[in-house]
Amino acid sequence: MSKSLFPKLPLRIRIVIAATAFFMAVAAILAVLIAISVRDMTNTATSIDDARARHAATAAISALQEHLSATARDNTVWDDGYEHITSPEAKEFSDTTWGRSTKDNPLFDASIVVTPEQTILSSYKKGEEFDPTDFFGSSLADLISHAKTSGRVPVVSFARSVDGLALMAAGAIQPYDQTVASGTSFHTLVLVRLLSTDTLDEIEHTFDLDDLSVSVTPEPHMLSVPLNDADGNTLTYLQWESRDPGAMIYNRVSGYLLAAALVLVAFLVAVLVTGILSVRMLQRSTDRARHRATHDVLSGLLNRAGILEQLDKAIATDKAGLTLHLIDLDGFKGVNDAWGHAVGDELIKLVAARVQSYLPANALFARLGGDEFAVATPLDTTPDLAQTIVECVAEPFMIGGRTIEIGASIGTVISENDVPDALELLRRADMALYTAKESGRGKAVTFTAALDNDRHMAAELEDRLRKALERGEVQVSYQPLFDAKAGRVVGVEALAQWMPVTGRVSPEVFIPIAERSGLIDQLGMQVLKAAIDQARQWKTLALSVNVSPIQLRNPNFPADVIRLLEATGFDPHRLTLEITEGVLMSNPDQARRAIEMLRNVGVKFALDDFGCGYASIGALRTFGFDRMKIDRSLVSGLDNREGSEVLTATISLAHALNIPVTAEGVETQEQATALKLSGCDQLQGFLLGRPMSGADITALVRVSAA
Template identity: 50%
Template sequence: MNARFLLPRRPRISSVACATLFFLFVGLVLTALMTHVVGTMVTSANDIDDARATRAAQASISSLKSRLSGVLQDNSVWDDAFSAATGSDPVGWAYENWGKTSADYPLYDAVVALDQLGKPFSAYLDGQPFDPLAMFGIAFAKHIESAAVAGKPPVVKFLPAGNRVFLVASNAIQPFALEDQPAYRHPVLTMLKEITPEVLAAESVQYDLKDLRLAATEEPGWLNQSLRDANGKVIGYLSWSSQRPGLALFKLVQPYIYAAIAILLVFLTGVLVFGAVESKRLAALAAVAKHEATHDSLTGLHNRAGLLLAMSLVQNARADDGLLTLHMIDLDGFKAVNDAWGHAVGDELIRRTAAAITNLHPSVASVARLGGDEFALVQRGPTLTDLDDAILDIFRTPFEIGGRIIEVGASIGTACAIALVEPLEILRRADMALYRAKEDGRGRIVRYDPALDVEREHLALLESDLRAAIASGAITPVFQPLVSAVDGSMHGVEALARWDGPRGQISPEVFIPLAEKAGLIDALGRHMLVTSIAQARRWPDLYLSVNVSPLQLCSPDFSHMVSTALETEGFDPKRLTLEITEGVLMSNPDQARRSINALKTIGVRFALDDFGCGYASIGALRTFGFDRVKIDRSLVTALEEKSNGEDVLKATILLAIALDIPVTAEGIENLHQAQILRAAGCDQLQGYLMGRPMQAGEIDIQLLEQAVLGGSRVKPLSRGSRES
């Protein structure tokens, strides 16, 4: 029976709780709306005034240009000025009419008169002679050149002079009746107005620009209007502070807003207090219901639902790599006790047994009664053989109940698994081992072995299903990313086999050994290789890694099969990496070497999987010429233990580096592990932290995101089941 049917229905959420959530939602929505409205009003008022100020600054600049241009027009389009500039004594006339007035004239600070060749013959700044070419450089000469043609409006530009900025206006000196004059280069009159703090102060008052000033660069937090020279280059900025009328308006209504918020907070506090009281009451009811749903009423131990929950908690806690052992205990001879002495004695025997097996060992995480005379112990970490012996020792001494001597025995079935295996599957395995223990004569301990599955689940039928699945393509690849340890970008993927069989998803731990035992591994390997290559062709920038069974590698036609698959699919052999385990190096090294050498000749790469947990020698690594090694996940998991796990891991990586073999680390589940492995010298990382096994379409999305973001997405690992 599924455990979920054993759980009673939770108490319904009361109408008060619903009302609490509703009023909280309404209150939060009102707060958000009010905040948005006020913020929008303040921001809009500020933006409107800033736009007005920007237009005013532009108008101020236009006004300065217009005033200087008007004065220049009056002085340059003048018959007397033209006659003097082209006469025999232009210097004296220019000084009396222009140079002298530069000392105190409000509309300009400097006047420069240039002859028809563009050479200044009169230049005065604040009533004193000066050299405009030395002051402004080549930019001044280009400016004059553009104004030497008569009949055009004055040329007005900003020019820098060191840390000073001048508004420079130039126009050809010409008679009023220009049509009577021949077309030639005219003398030029230039008037300059320095942009001084006094000038800006006057503009600030006139155009309502607060704290208007000239700055070399944009003032952070201020409003800015650029000033450009004749070439369009920015030579400075007019900067002024925003008056922020929206903020002033906010300060006027601020007391009323705070009052409204205070009232709303009082209201919400009342709703929360009432809701908390109601939630506490419901939580108490839920706790009682949960205890009743997960505990046995006779012994107080967990029942089946509680046992499954306890197993899940042990797995999710990741203690000892999520490893747990389930001990199933069945009392031998209990039915005879019930029949002989009645159910009252039987119930007392059950209670005595429950008390005896509780707290047998610190590694026992949970004790359960599964019904009748069946018990279970959940043990964290590796299996302890003396724990089962201790259980049997309990029943070697008879129980004394009501003056009666009661002798019963026990049969024990155990199953050990990591977090990849579902609790129900572990329960089934332990139950199968218990069944075998009772079949073998009782009073025995039987540990779960995959062979029990073969016998009980009709190996022939499963083999037939597997054969059909390979033929029909029901076994499909998923892909787990292989990412760079340097920048987190995806460099490759590992193809992993998945099978949704007729009776549900079948673990690779089951069907791959079955394929090896049934002689189907070559067909399965060929199918996985061809299918993976066909899907990986869409990722031309990724390497593809495929696991190879030792039986496949030792097959005489293995290299030919791989070569044919690559040629048929048009797949670059240099993109393919075949991963093999250490065992094949010892079981059949000669054939393995022949297959490896044949495939390496065409560019296929080889990686040694599970490196560091076996017995591969340095000589073997050199002999077989591996292109990469993959650190066994047990070494990565050991980083979380307070032992020398980190030292062992680093030593293993250093060995590979010393042999000049790149290192991949798999089974990475958190940033702490990734940082240690990256610092130790791993250049490639794999694990749930980088990405779970996924369909080809999901890899497409990952690559698209990587192309857009310029890197890979690295996500923290959720507390779920481990990878397979």
Template identity: 40%
Template sequence: MVGRFTAPIVAAALCLLALMLGLLEWSGHEVDRIARNRDHAIVSLVLAQSMERVAHAQESSTVWDEAVREARKRPLDERWLDLNLGVWFEDYAGIDEVYLLDPKGAPIYAMRAGKRARPESYIAVEDATRPLLSGLRRAPTIRKRTEADVAMLSPGQADIAIVRGRPAIISIKPIVTDSGTLRQKPGAEALHVAVVYLDNQFFGGVAEQYGLAGAHFALAPPADNGQRSVALHDRASRVVGYLVWQPFAPGSQVIAALAPALAIVLLLITVVLFMLASRLARRTHDLEESRLHAQHRAMHDDLTGLGNRAMFEQRLDEALARSRRHRTLLALLYIDLDRFKQVNDTLGHPAGDALIRQVARRLVAEVRGYDIVARLGGDEFAILIGEPEGRASIEGICARIVAELERPFDLAGSQAFIGASIGVAVSPVDGLDRTELTRKADIALYKAKTDGRSRYVFFTQDMDHDVRSREETYRELRLALADCDRQLELHYQPIWSLEDRRMVGVEALLRWQHPEQGLVAPGAFIRSAEESGLITVLGEWVLRRAVQDARAWPGLRVAVNVSPIQLRSRKFVEIVREVLGHGGVTAERLELELTETALMAASGEVARSLADLRGLGVHCALDDFGTGYSSLSHIRDIAVDRIKIDRSFVNAVDTVPGAALVEAIVGLARANGLRLTAEGVETPEQLEFLERVGCHEVQGYLFSRPVPASAIARLLTKRAGEGDRSSAAL
């Protein structure tokens, strides 16, 4: 009987033991399967996100009006390409090689391993990029969303290929306009090719971040059954190679560790099952956390924790929909930090990152909890103000932000001072869709920066007109530069010496004989020329024509206005040397004028160019003195030969404060060994005062308006004939 009772118990125990062992075996295999599926999913996600990351990194510079212009420019500005389309990508996004192709697909620029390379090195990737180029040209459409739900700004093609014997991601993006104002024929854009090698460093990062132990690349699947692999296919479904890793098999490990104990002690089965359940729960929790973390990173900025551009555009679309539905106001603020680059250059990028984080905290503190603050990239931020009470409320927020960002920032024991320019667009007044609202906010931001920075500007319709007007001026100016001798001309205003009563020089003043508008003064088009990069070509033409005309006036000094953009060019000094040599004019007869504001804001390259020019014997003058913020000591450090007193000060000499100020300027300049020229002299009383205080030279309508070159020769002849009477007239 005991045996009959014992047998069922023993049989039940054995069955229970077998059931538990079977359940344990099944659970272990299930855990291994889940881990394998997770590994496969991660591998697919990593490859897809890597290609999308490269494409997004490219868009930071390829969707940009300035990049379109620079890619069209001939000769290329290779330094600009290094800083914006080439070498910069190696630091910014870890891109190993960059190639810039012209619209015909020929290489015009190359970067490898963080250094500029010969464009011919593109031959190594040409075979791999050829089908991508064909695909891009055949279907140049924008894929609105990636698999990570991140907006794409431009079309593109990407693939995996073997380059120089190594696996690599190749991504091609067209260089397109971000404002939509530049004309680009579809399929005729310059192309940006990025190459990222899937080397040991890449796979090591994958292994560390996603738990794929021993991840590496292999040309063939592994013979070891203990390893897992995934075939890497290119766009043509050809196998490029295999990603191999050592799988994580937690279930098998549990069975190996616990089976002997379970076979001996049946009572521990419950504990083991509990442990397995706990492990499974933790593993599932970890996988969910990993998914949520990846989703968070896709929509947030890593540096500040704010929403990124993708999240901001999504929130903006949602807010606009609510605004249309409820007929409420919505304010969009575009914020660009002023003088941020100086902080990076002076204190380094870690300080720049710390500054960005502090700025983010201050911006969040200045808005309501339900308003949206995002970092769009670099030193650009955006804020959505939902349902503001009115314009006054928006102005109050903008004013607080400007004031808050003008306060000093503590960075590693140093204080940094920046500012912020803000462009504001308000829906529904300025637009009801995202594209229109962001475009107008960007236009307002541009206006804020050009008006002096550290301010906020609301969009107005005349700004839109100004943008289109600048583009029209730019296009017409390009046509004028193709026909310089017909549409462009120089007028000259004589400069007179007060010491010996004779004409000693002329100032060259550019005039544009527009086919429809007639004679156009420089103020209407010089700014457009500087913004578009045409100022270099325009300035060189002015310099050559002025030197050519000066050959007919022996002994006269010719003054030519130059832009800081010209002086920043490494070739400018050589251009001046070549023009003087070809024109047969001595360097002492050429004087280059730079405005005070431009000189004070100029870089060290400008100061070096001025020093080199003075080394040639060319004189340098500071134009419109008194309108900027310089000091005479600063001017002496930059080393100019002459200052020109602005006409606004000359017009004020009939007042006691104005006369005292001009007299002080003359005294300080003479004490520092600087020559003086007064501009805008229009009355005998002004002339008498300037002569009395010791000014060296004068120019203005009292003597002559700006006249064509032919009139200068007549003035010289007339003055020579008048002899002593010219002294009496002065």
């Protein structure tokens, strides 16, 4: 068959195609079998549980009817009751024995006594007299009619009432041992139990049913059993939600099924990519010398020299212009650190092969070095190529039994004969790539002239920040931390503020600039020193200071902090350094060493912004944080039930690990109250106090103490 389909293809290529087709067919068969098995399993589980629920509901109704029937029989087949009901004191006896007891009787909610002449002798509901004819309508007369012929067995049926559905039991009041003349007419006792919410709740609890309700017509998606009147006609339905255990089972195993599918897909992709690489290696064997000079050894792609040479040729000869995509892998360093360079190299090859499979035939594809790639195509050949590459790289890779996930950021430049050479084209693409990574990674950004302006502005702002640090222009403000129970100030968080004459610059702007330019160590130590000098005046307040991940990666940082504490005489136990989980993920070993050195002298550590990233329970245990600050996004989510439950679970996790919890971003009294009830021991936010000067904190402490 392969000879007829691929008569001109080499044997190795035909083998690869045949093997790939075989694996894909096996994968399809396995997927169908698994899908059928999961469907049958979930449907069977749901059917079994629905049958159990219907049986339980039927048993609940029968138990309710039997219970009321037994109560009615005990009160109707009764010698003393018959003597009293046929005496002149019948009215008083009925009111006392059955009527007034309905006020708090757990067995029935209403009682009605009907004379042999079909007149109402006594009628009470919840301890009060009422008109049963208006309340029950014709249902009462029908039930009494059936009770006349039922002998000593009360008639039990459901009936509609003004207050909703009711269960009624009616029986003739007659002696137990005495004999009566044939044809004697008896008084009739009717006991009523209303199907109230409490009754339904009792049935739910006793018979393990959920969300019971009564409906004239059962809803299509609900399970139900009919409730009949004395004539056997269906009055209404008792309905409840199906637990659908099949869906629960599916949800529990869906993650494993998805993982299995991803592994299978990754395996097939690996087989396909391996075949493509094998074919390309055979095709390139005719010119190995030039290949080594202009191609990357690891990936087989053009290298930096090769792409620059091809771009210069394209710029010189192709007047229509071209598009260059500069690709940088997100998370590749973490793969190298975690699994070693061998896995990293394999990943580079898989990425190259996968991206190559999405490129047009006339594209130039190169690995510039490390985890950086470049793709050049004629202008407007594939307008959405950048986004396609981002999406394909985001799909998981399978290497040595490991599932590895990375991403890609892309900088794109479009050249229409306005670029003099390949180096300038590459520079512009690099600027766009830098912007893509700065804006959150996993994105594609196209170069515009504004990016050049932005770079100049960033450089200018960096120079101004350097001079501001030299002149000590960066100030510190303090946001108070309040004890959730006592409502008093127990600490402050130091915040850097830069307000040059041109106007305030947000920390979200100048702190990333300080990190990129290497000024963060100088800025951080200036803020820490200013905060310590100010906090020395507050004898009882704790001091919290944010630490950049870059600061913690500096081996000299712990020693610098210790020297500052010794020089100022500040108690290290009052100082808490707040770090984000990014430190733990990027360089855990250095972070652990720095934390241990500072903790040995008494400095505390808080995990900041918990809940907005991926911090694990293992990290919390490993680093032994003294405090957890939950992110403001969890606090703002208190407005809905899901957000409230997530926040409560987060606080419970912290308490289980014996870590105190501080909530930041508290803006409303409702949030403050909910956080206090949830177990937060410290609160921070605009509701309680905005960032302020040291003098304002001093005044606030006096007010708080008072």
